[in-house]
Amino acid sequence: MNLKTKSKQIIEVDGLKFKDLNNNGVLDAYEDWRLSSRERAENLVSLMNIDEKLGMLMINQLGMGKAKKEGENTEILDEVFEKADGTPMKSLDKYPTTETIEKLHMRHFILRDNMPNEDINEWVNKLNEVAEATRLGIPVVVASNSRNEFSSKLLAENLEKLPFSLYPGTLGIAAAVQGDLEQGEGYKIIDDFAKYSKNEWLDSGIRKGYMYMADVVTDPRWQRTDGTFGEEPELISEIIARLIKGFQGEELNEDSIALTIKHFPGGGARENGFDPHYKEGKWNVYRTEGSLENYHLPPFIEAAKHNPSSMMPYYSAPSIEKSHFQSFDGEAIPFEEVGMAFNHYILNHLLRDKLGFTGYINSDTGIMGKTGWGVEDLTVPGRFAKAINAGTDLISGTNQVKDLKKAITSNLISPQRIDQANVNVLIEMFDLGLFDNKTYVGDQPVVNEATKKEAEEAAYQTHLKSVTLLKNDNVLPAKGQKLFVKAFGRGEEETEKYQELLLKDVQALNIDIVEDYKEADIAALFLYPVSGSYFDATPGLLELEICEDKTNIALNGDTYKETTLSNFYELNKIVDYMHENDKKVVTSVNMILPWILENVEKKSNALLVGYDTFPGAVLEVILGQFSPIGKLPLTLPKNSKVIVVDEYGVSISRNDVPGYDKDKYMREGMTYAYVDQAGNEYRSGFCLNY
Known part of the structure; x- marks a missing residue:
């Protein structure tokens, strides 16, 4: 076993090498990689003091020094104290990293920064160097939300510098898998996704x-x-x-x-x-x-x-x-x-x-x-x-060790339960090899140029397979026709970023487009609607119509305006011109919610949906370079009437029943799913092919 330390000694017992993490010159059970993870965890917990045990039961967000804005601290570790400001991401005081490890005794951290692998490696290694030098040498485990799916959060990032292959959103993965199942391909997309993504995570040091x-x-x-x-x-x-x-x-x-x-x-x-x-x-x-x-x-x-x-x-x-x-x-x-x-x-x-x-x-x-x-x-x-x-066992989003200690000293939690929780979380760290040969990262990368290319190709194939064709009035595939493309988002800044991404894909695919829609045979409109926000409730129910400045009624009875897509004036101008001149409109909608598509479908000669799918993949389907197989992973509601909420706060369609089964519980004569002009029902599993 290849062991590496920064400050502690490596000792030899029975001709084998072990880390002497507590510097006592003796092989303790928790240092012995021949024992089970449970045995090692139980031994370590018996050696830990109460403060070390309390820190082990918390996980909190931790930033990288190099991810700071220019002019701020840009060392490897973020050693700046920041006072809480009451916002969701800064609800608690943030302590310098070294203090968090040495004095709060925390070992679990959530990374949200997007940085190249060499920077993440350097950061993870520095965290563990600080941790190794503490009394028991307990390492750090870094966690993150998923990193292998494209989303609007990445629009501001340089995608080429990110060390993770980017698939469509998870809804898009599900759409592609359903298409593959019908093609007899099984769940290969998922198996490949996990295989390639796992290796990328291993190389980053996020475990x-x-x-x-x-x-x-x-x-x-x-x-x-x-x-x-x-x-x-x-x-x-x-x-x-x-x-x-x-x-x-x-x-x-x-x-x-x-x-x-x-x-x-x-x-x-x-x-x-x-x-x-x-x-x-x-x-x-x-x-x-x-x-x-x-x-x-x-x-x-x-x-x-x-x-x-x-x-x-x-x-x-x-x-x-x-x-x-x-x-x-x-x-x-x-x-x-x-x-x-x-x-x-x-x-x-x-x-x-x-x-x-x-x-x-x-x-x-x-x-x-x-x-x-x-x-x-x-x-x-x-x-x-x-x-x-x-x-x-592990409380997320906190560093309040003093409050947890007060719960112990007030006899609100037994010492036995604290020990049990520590054993539970430490088993994972031992299983992952973090105490042994996987403490430090970056020396032996798993991903090479060949496997990186394979991963990127598998991801892009999933983008292609995720594209779902819902309507086609003999428009697609659009071969040999003049094409105009334009993106619409909610707000000017977001629209510009999506337009940049769209044009970048157009260039990469070497697609000829016209700059003036009046010269085009087909206008391909890419809609990226957004409703509400992540941390705050809307005044009323979340809007599912694709709309601009729509008057809604708040829960308290007031009226307010809601926009899910901006610049309808220009969108309608393009649509009206195309239809008046016997030209075609192809619309692609980003399906991050089960949108009510009535006012979009009626404007469109062909309608597709993606799910944080690269616009280039949608374009390949539009142009006939890839035949669509993606299937809806959600049932799309017919209109606002089928999700209306009465004066008692009860929805006419059941909140706890999937869309494909909602009709069982609807009022007599009502159906839930949207039906388009061709009579197709937009239920989970629906798609068209050409």
Whole structure:
């Protein structure tokens, strides 16, 4: 075993080499790589003091010094103290990195910066150099949300410098997989995605992924829909199972990326779409008998069979008043109206006892703050106690070690439970080899030029396969015709960035276009609508129509204006000219939500959707260079009437039932799915080919 240290000695026992991480000249059990991870973790916990144990149970965002803006600290580690400002990403004081490791004893960190591999490697190694020099030499584990899918967040980045191959969004991956299944290709996309992505993560030094979402979308207005694999429980279950196997292997090991599957027991059952990042979305609502067991739990049941390293419960709390009673395996589920990370029955009886989950439980970020639903009246020490006693092992989005210590000294949490939680999270670190030969990274990269090219090709093929053709009035494929292209976003800045990306792909594909739509035979319009925002509730229900300055009614009865796409004046001018002159309009819509497409479909001679799909891939389908196979991963609502909410806050279509099954519960004579001018129903699994 190739061991490397910076400040501690390497000792030899029985002709084998080991790190002497506590500098006592003796081989302790936690230093002995021949023992099981559990044995090593239990030994280490017995040597840790209370402060070291408390720091181990927290994970928080940590920035890279080199990711700072020009003129600020740009050392390897961010050693600047920053006062909290009350915003979601800065709700707590941020301490210098070295102090966080040495004095707060934290070892779990979330990286959100996008930097080249050499910078990430350097940063991870410096973190571990500081950690190694501490009393017990406990290393650091760096986590991140998924990095292998394109999204609007990356528009400002230099994509060529990012060390990760970029697939379409997860909805696009699901669309492509469904197309492949019909073609007899099985789940090769998922297997390749996991294989290539895992190696890219290994090379970066990020060893823990806050991914993937096993949630089943059942309310179309959920802001986080674009991070899911859609609404089909069976499809999602198979995808999640293969992702766990692909990233982790049969068992977690030194060549694995540890996954955190989220958000147990399913975040899709939103109350009228509102997300639990804000109080309007605090409830999971189960109006339909059996919906939790039949729709929401299956992907997590399958995930538990494949032993993900950790699971993340959602912020939301189950509503008793607004729900039909739910059961699992013939046993009624007693709802406690607290967030899932505080919910003893959900975590212990359902997740561990019933589903057989053996990993650790990692809370969502910020439950000690504004998203502690159902425990608002508890102090921070009380919240720590409630979560940890309920079964949560690692608390995300906090560095409040003093508050956790107060919970201990006040006898709110037993020392035995603290030890158990420490063992649970440390097993992952031992499994990953972080104490041994995987502490420092960058010496032996897994990815080479050949495999990098393979990964990029696999990713682009998935972009192509994700494109879903919904309407085609004998327009596509458009061969030998003059083409005009234009992107529309929500806001001027976003529109400009999408237009730049579109023209960059046009140039890369060597496509001839005209600059004036009046000279074109076909106007290809790329629409990138956005509704609402991630951390704040809209005044009313999330808007799903593609609109500009639409008058809506807020929850409090006031009126307000909503825009999901800007510059309709120019869009309509182009559309009207093309139609008046017997020319064609081809529209591509970025499907990050199940948009109501009525006012777009009627303007279009051909209609396609992508899912954070590269515009070049859509263009290849438009031009007949690739035949479309992608299938809708979501059912698209017919209009606003099928998702209307009455004066009691109850939606006419069930919040906890996927779109493909909503008709079972609609009023007589009503149907949920959109039907276009050709009579096609835009249900999950629908597509056209040519």
